[in-house]
Amino acid sequence: MRALFNLRNPAAKLLPIYLLTAATTAIWAAPVRPQMQITAYVISADLDPAVNRLTATADVTFTALEDLTTPTFELNNGLQITKATDAKNQLLESERLTNNSTVRFNLATPLAKGSSTTWHFEYSGALKGSDTSPVEGIKMAAIEDPISILLYPGRWFPMTGLFTDRFTAEIRVRVPSDERVIGSGSGVAAQKSLPGNRTEYTFKWAKPGFPGTIIAGKFIDPIVAGNMRVYVTEKHKEFAQDFARTAEREYLYMSGTFGQPESTHMNLVELPDDAVSAAWAPEIAAIAGGRIAARNEQRLLSNTIAHQWWGSQVSPATLNDAWITNGMSRYAELMYLEDSAGKNAFQTAVTDISAGALAYDTEPLTTIGRLDPFSPQFQSMTLEKGAMVFHMLRWEMGDDVFVKFLRALLTQYADKSIRSSNVETLAQSVSTLELQAFFAQWLDGTGAPAFADKYTVFRLGDNKGFRTVGAITQDLDLFRMPVELRIETDGKTEIRRVDVSGTDSQYSIETFGRPRRISIDPENWLLKSTPDLAVRVAVLRGQQLVAQGDLTGALIEYQKALDSNKNSSLASYRIGEIFFMQRNYQSAANSFRDALRGDGDPKWVEVWSHIELGRIFDVTGQRDRAVNEYRLAVQTNDNTQGAVNEARALMQKPYKRENTEN
Numbered sequence: 001m002r003a004l005f006n007l008r009n010p011a012a013k014l015l016p017i018y019l020l021t022a023a024t025t026a027i028w029a030a031p032v033r034p035q036m037q038i039t040a041y042v043i044s045a046d047l048d049p050a051v052n053r054l055t056a057t058a059d060v061t062f063t064a065l066e067d068l069t070t071p072t073f074e075l076n077n078g079l080q081i082t083k084a085t086d087a088k089n090q091l092l093e094s095e096r097l098t099n100n101s102t103v104r105f106n107l108a109t110p111l112a113k114g115s116s117t118t119w120h121f122e123y124s125g126a127l128k129g130s131d132t133s134p135v136e137g138i139k140m141a142a143i144e145d146p147i148s149i150l151l152y153p154g155r156w157f158p159m160t161g162l163f164t165d166r167f168t169a170e171i172r173v174r175v176p177s178d179e180r181v182i183g184s185g186s187g188v189a190a191q192k193s194l195p196g197n198r199t200e201y202t203f204k205w206a207k208p209g210f211p212g213t214i215i216a217g218k219f220i221d222p223i224v225a226g227n228m229r230v231y232v233t234e235k236h237k238e239f240a241q242d243f244a245r246t247a248e249r250e251y252l253y254m255s256g257t258f259g260q261p262e263s264t265h266m267n268l269v270e271l272p273d274d275a276v277s278a279a280w281a282p283e284i285a286a287i288a289g290g291r292i293a294a295r296n297e298q299r300l301l302s303n304t305i306a307h308q309w310w311g312s313q314v315s316p317a318t319l320n321d322a323w324i325t326n327g328m329s330r331y332a333e334l335m336y337l338e339d340s341a342g343k344n345a346f347q348t349a350v351t352d353i354s355a356g357a358l359a360y361d362t363e364p365l366t367t368i369g370r371l372d373p374f375s376p377q378f379q380s381m382t383l384e385k386g387a388m389v390f391h392m393l394r395w396e397m398g399d400d401v402f403v404k405f406l407r408a409l410l411t412q413y414a415d416k417s418i419r420s421s422n423v424e425t426l427a428q429s430v431s432t433l434e435l436q437a438f439f440a441q442w443l444d445g446t447g448a449p450a451f452a453d454k455y456t457v458f459r460l461g462d463n464k465g466f467r468t469v470g471a472i473t474q475d476l477d478l479f480r481m482p483v484e485l486r487i488e489t490d491g492k493t494e495i496r497r498v499d500v501s502g503t504d505s506q507y508s509i510e511t512f513g514r515p516r517r518i519s520i521d522p523e524n525w526l527l528k529s530t531p532d533l534a535v536r537v538a539v540l541r542g543q544q545l546v547a548q549g550d551l552t553g554a555l556i557e558y559q560k561a562l563d564s565n566k567n568s569s570l571a572s573y574r575i576g577e578i579f580f581m582q583r584n585y586q587s588a589a590n591s592f593r594d595a596l597r598g599d600g601d602p603k604w605v606e607v608w609s610h611i612e613l614g615r616i617f618d619v620t621g622q623r624d625r626a627v628n629e630y631r632l633a634v635q636t637n638d639n640t641q642g643a644v645n646e647a648r649a650l651m652q653k654p655y656k657r658e659n660t661e662n
Helices: 234-258 289-293 298-306 319-341 343-359 365-370 376-397 399-412 420-431 436-442 531-547 551-564 569-581 585-597 604-619 623-635 640-652
Strands: 036-048 053-064 072-074 080-085 094-097 102-105 116-126 147-150 167-176 180-182 190-194 198-209 214-217 223-225 228-231 266-271 278-281 284-288 314-316 416-418 452-459 466-473 480-489 494-501 504-511 515-520
Touching: 080 094, 147 266, 167 214, 214 266, 223 234, 228 234, 234 266, 234 289, 234 298, 234 319, 234 399, 266 289, 278 298, 284 289, 284 298, 298 319, 314 319, 319 343, 319 365, 319 376, 319 416, 319 420, 343 376, 343 531, 365 376, 376 399, 376 420, 376 436, 376 480, 399 420, 420 436, 436 480, 452 515, 466 480, 466 515, 480 504, 494 504, 531 551, 531 569, 551 569, 569 585, 569 604, 585 604, 604 623, 604 640, 623 640
Parallel strands: 036 167, 228 266, 266 284, 314 416
Antiparallel strands: 036 053, 053 116, 072 102, 080 116, 094 102, 147 214, 167 198, 180 214, 190 198, 223 228, 278 284, 452 466, 466 504, 480 494, 480 515
């Protein structure tokens, strides 16, 4: 599986879906202009896991947005249309285009712009693994034992307008009687028994949204906690209660912050480990079973749950507006982290998000819709830079007004799509601030300011203290924002808010104590360029190149990070990972030791470097030395991404490298 971040590395970030973990040379491409808008589905589907087969019919109601002669629908390449008819039951001839997972129809009589109609599709095919997926290397639709997934982005029914065109749906699904089916609609589906040990589940979603995800499997009886129902396989049942409690805490926080979502029912569902790490749909938050078992799903789960508001309740009008829902779901994840784990954890996460925001910042957010939505650039920009836009808005507005603004967005655009211009208008209305320059900078521009400070300190007469006269400089001529200045003195630390406009902004501050140190934006409220961030950006690009199989390119990026900071523990650690993948164990060991001798940033590098050294010693037949490294890992007491659990397990059973690893 090709993924945006290395799935083996426990400290790598994993992106939830729409969000999918994907860094792919994509085969999906949005049309220049939408041809039509689908508004309703009636779908009937048979799942046969024994032969990985889906057999289905779909009645699709849509409106032509232009005069249509060649309407085109997206459909998973594993599925073939056996029959298609129009509203008059006339046969329609189709042409399969496998290069972009679409089906095109050539009409003798065009559909007039503004007209609505319903077409009937009959189709079937084998869905297994990721070979037929609309996104290269990402399994999103598969009929398998013990879990089948039919995720909306898997295009398992004819569709257009991925995550932009809202629709209603009635979906009937038939499965073997030992399976349960989870979908969107009134919490628990209506079900009835059928001949041949089959069961039919019916889901109805009457509000325009994205109810196109179905998950079926051999799930045990659901664990119920409040409004949460948890569906897991027997393999992961011991983790279900903790999973439910975590989800309930996150759901209650977000309900208290954003208001009640459009449905109070929530289904938490296990996904196969070889599929996406997370998926969402109305009333559904799905997480890979391995993440549930490792108990490291907290941030991934909070991001996924946040999509009940940011993605389900409101959605982007176009992919140019995807930063709104992608970015706010990411920022909701950070807001919950701040509430549950404290300010330090929040600040660390903001630093990571800033690196992602700058990794591919080469074009404005408002023009990014032309890119493949599963590409690294689209993901980094909409998720990370989008989150930073909301973070900076919070700084401009203040906490109370910011939450009021978010609630207003959700209320005013409930069950609707939203544009960037709507966000700007509402932000100015709620805050009474002039934010045109803010949005021009962060939505229509690229790059981030690199701040510097030049100042002179004067002693005031009659023991009245000191006056600091200085200027904040930065390199973006059109930049305009308030910036926090922290002045550490012999006595009390002073905080000032300086309005920065242009490349040179003057300030004058009086303090009783002599200033010893002045920091610009010490709380990291702004997206800015710094030497430390340059290291993280290079490392992030390297990780993404590793995910795409370009190890040489990744090493070049990691070396850039070391050029910026020769003591970077993170860069050394990532280099060690590549050498380990190449089975160059001596060089890998050297790099992991460099990581341990480095600047210790981030903190998790220490525990995982010991684990990786232990694995190297196991692979090279030095069990005593391996156990010692695992013991040192445990002694750090740092369980980031389950590190201590992993080290203890390896102390009991030596690491053995699989022959399939590269």
